[in-house]
Amino acid sequence: MYKAxxxxxxxxVEEKGKYPTYKLLADLIEQDIETGKLQPQDKIPPMRDLAEIVGINYSTASRAYAEARKRGLIESITGAGTFAKGKVPAIKPSLAPYELTMNMVIEPAIPTLVDEIKDVAISTISQGSLYKxxxxxxxxxSTLTKELVKQHLLRKADHISLSxxxxxxGVHQILSALVTQLCDEQQVICVDSLTYPGIKSIAAQLGKRLHALERDHDGPLVSSFEDACKTHQVAALYLNPTMHNPTCTSISRSRREALVDVALRYSxxxxxxxxxxxxxxxxxxxxxxLAPELTYYVSSLSKCFGPGVRFGFVACPTRxxxxxxxxxxxxxxxxxxxxxxxxxxxxxREGTVDRMIQSxxxxxxxxxxIIYDQLHGIALNMEENAFHFWLKFPKTVSWHPTELAIELRSKGISSVASVAFATDNxxxxxxxxxxxGPFNRSDVTEQMQRLKETLFEPPHLNQTRY
Structure with missing residues (x-):
């Protein structure tokens, strides 16, 4: 099956000239993935078959596959063989509406706070110069806005100047600008193997390539990032380090320092x-x-006030x-x-944003x-103050994540399957x-009860819905 x-x-290989054989074979695997000749999960020829037919020694074949693994092109599964990972998938347009509505910020039902938000907004418009x-x-x-942002929202990048x-x-437009500005056609942007779908759609729209980094419970692996720097032209490393979307984990200080060390060494x-x-x-x-000379620090009010505000900012490494x-x-x-x-x-200035964050x-x-009580015994990641969690399916669950997410959404539960976030196929x-979102605690209790019931329900009972 591998002959052609x-x-x-x-x-x-016969026409390669002086170019190293192991690198050429890795290049060929990458080309076949890029052109679609190799699809995700396609089996790669065993090293012994490759060595025998191509006419190279086994150690060269082994080195070629090691190089391909470093580039994130293939993976080996004990007892099964070696398989192509494929290109990073772009988020499908059909998933976009769910992504835009699912991770909604909590809307506290506090009448005095709601009135304050309205009063400040109305006062701004009524007392300001309309035509201005x-x-x-x-x-x-404006300088005034920058000063207030630095004072209230830049506690983790307060060293920067207003310039x-x-x-x-909003963040989405900032990310689009940064991807356009920092990455050329030959370069890649390194991302976590599970990442914010927005960066996937931006890269797809702009024709930029993402390179998936292997991860563990603490975020992207340092070795995977360094391998990428050695084997690719890396333009940037994109990270969502605090309450990570989607896994709701934060990268530890030690992992951050190790990733920064690699970024500094390779600029x-x-x-x-x-x-x-x-x-x-x-x-x-x-x-x-940790790396002020390299980092573009991006944030907004979308997750701590409201996404409809459409207000974001970026602290750049230099003027x-x-x-x-x-x-x-x-x-x-x-x-x-x-x-x-x-x-x-x-x-x-009035402290409204601070009070909203506390609420x-x-x-x-x-x-x-409520969620811990209702989902007791089910593995999930959820950090303090977060309003999303990462649900890992128990072994007894027979649902496919995509089908279950659709089923749960039909029951009013905000869920998105892992495929929307995956960058390594x-x-x-x-x-x-x-x-x-606008739900109250009673709603959350009902939703979690429905989630648990559905999770352990045989999928065939819901086949008529698909």
Missing amino acids: QIERWKKA MLRYQEHGG QLVISQ INIIEDDVYEPLAENPAPSFAQ RAAEHTNGALRSLNVMSVPIMEMIVSNWL IRREANARQQ HPPHAMRVCFG
Whole structure:
């Protein structure tokens, strides 16, 4: 079954010249994946068959497969063989609506807080200069807004100057600008093998390549990142280090320091997407603190106030980098929204954002206690103050994650299957469940009861729904 494939490789080896054979074979595997000749889960020829047909020694074949593994192209399974991992899959458009609605921030039902949010917004519009708010504004945000953002929202990048700070319309546009600015056609962006789907859709839209890093419970493996730096032209490392979306874990200080060491040695930019950091009580030092000369620190109000605000910011490593980022953002959205920028500035100045964050934390932890009670005995990751968790399927569950996610959504439970987050074509038997949004504690109790009942329910009982 491998004959045609190996014959092509044999011909290329015969014509290679002085180029190392083991590197050429790894290149050929990569080319076959890129062109679709090798699909995810396709079996790769055994090393002995490869060595015999191509006419190379076994150690060269072994070295070639080791090189391909370093590049994240293949994986070996004891007793089964070696298989292609395939290209990083782009998020499917059909999944986008779920991603946009599933991880909604908690909306505390506190009348005095709701009134305060309204009053500050109305006061900003009624007392401000209307036409000033309707005109073209300073690109990258006003000095006043930057000062307030630095004072209230940059506790993990407070070393930066205002000239390094750029205001924009949310994280998604900032990430689009950074990917456009930092990555050329020959380069790749390293990402966790489970990552925020937005970076997948941005890369697909812009024609940029992502390189999946192997992970453990503490995030991307340092060895996998260094292997990528040795074998690829790496433009940047993208990370969501605090309350990671989707696994709801945070990268430890020691792992952060080890990843930074590699980034510094290879001069790799770091894009730190830290939107959940405002909710964390005692987060580890940020990558921006550990490697200020390399890190673009990105955050917003989406997970600590409300995604509809469309207000985000990036702290760049240098003033020059901020100018380039501002230029890229200007081409994408011209400027931040003046009225919203002024409202946010007043919410920050009046302490409204701080009170909202505290309310979200309290409500999240109250809901978490309900979830632990209802899902007792089921393995899940959920950090303090978070409003989503990562559900690992028990061995007795026979559902496919995608089918179960669809079933749960039909019952009003915010769930997304692991495939939406996977970047290595090997999604685990797991899913993300969100308990934010407008729900109250009674709703959460009912949802978790339904989730547990459905989880252990035979899938065939629901076949008529698909």
